[in-house]
Amino acid sequence: MDIISNIISQLFEWIQHLGYIGIALGLMVEVIPSEIVLAYGGFLVYSEQVKFIPAVIFATVGGVLAQLFIYWIGRYGGRPVLEKYGKYILINKKHIDHAEAWFNKYGTGVIFTARFIPVVRHAISIPAGISRMNIWRFIILTTLAVIPWSVLFIYLGMLLGNQWEQIDEKAAPYVTPILLAAVVLLAAYFLIKWIISKNKKGSV
Numbered sequence: 001m002d003i004i005s006n007i008i009s010q011l012f013e014w015i016q017h018l019g020y021i022g023i024a025l026g027l028m029v030e031v032i033p034s035e036i037v038l039a040y041g042g043f044l045v046y047s048e049q050v051k052f053i054p055a056v057i058f059a060t061v062g063g064v065l066a067q068l069f070i071y072w073i074g075r076y077g078g079r080p081v082l083e084k085y086g087k088y089i090l091i092n093k094k095h096i097d098h099a100e101a102w103f104n105k106y107g108t109g110v111i112f113t114a115r116f117i118p119v120v121r122h123a124i125s126i127p128a129g130i131s132r133m134n135i136w137r138f139i140i141l142t143t144l145a146v147i148p149w150s151v152l153f154i155y156l157g158m159l160l161g162n163q164w165e166q167i168d169e170k171a172a173p174y175v176t177p178i179l180l181a182a183v184v185l186l187a188a189y190f191l192i193k194w195i196i197s198k199n200k201k202g203s204v
Helices: 002-018 020-029 034-046 052-076 078-089 093-106 110-116 125-130 135-203
Strands: none
Touching: 002 020, 002 034, 020 034, 020 052, 034 052, 034 135, 052 078, 052 125, 052 135, 078 093, 078 125, 093 125, 110 135, 125 135
16 A cells, blocks of 8 residues: 555656646546546646646646547457456446446447546547547547546646645535536437437438
8 A cells, every 4th residue: 555655646746847748647647536636736736836727738638648548449459458458547347338338328429428427437438449439529529528627626626725635525516516417418419319310210
């Protein structure tokens, strides 16, 4: 446990030393949950080591590249590779099962809304890669989801300051409405798809 704590501590020192690039790389490495890295980025804003807007930009770039990496693994390595090595990027078989079920049920549009849903948030890139989803559509939907997520947690980390490690408790009142909104959007998306599909069948 001490070894893990030391590794994480060194990673935070590394992020602090590299500044904006450290925030991006911290999200790309996926060793620490993105919420924690973003909250620490907010602390760096609080301590005036970085600026808010550039921190959000670099966090967005890092977050999107991290998901692109998982997408490419899914596209060229498939599920067996991810089941074997996914644990190194905080993804296990349960995550993959849920993500595939969501993707198969809701289609490519789920790439946006699933980013706000626990369990499937990171793993949703896997079935997108396996199904060879259009890369530009994937990037756009992922970016649109990563931006508000980055803004929220960097802002909360900034508000918490030296208490940024309490991010889970502070974020809960904000994350719950976002989760509900994502579910509503997902339901609306599924309803629209169903209506379009029904109209197509009716016109045949």
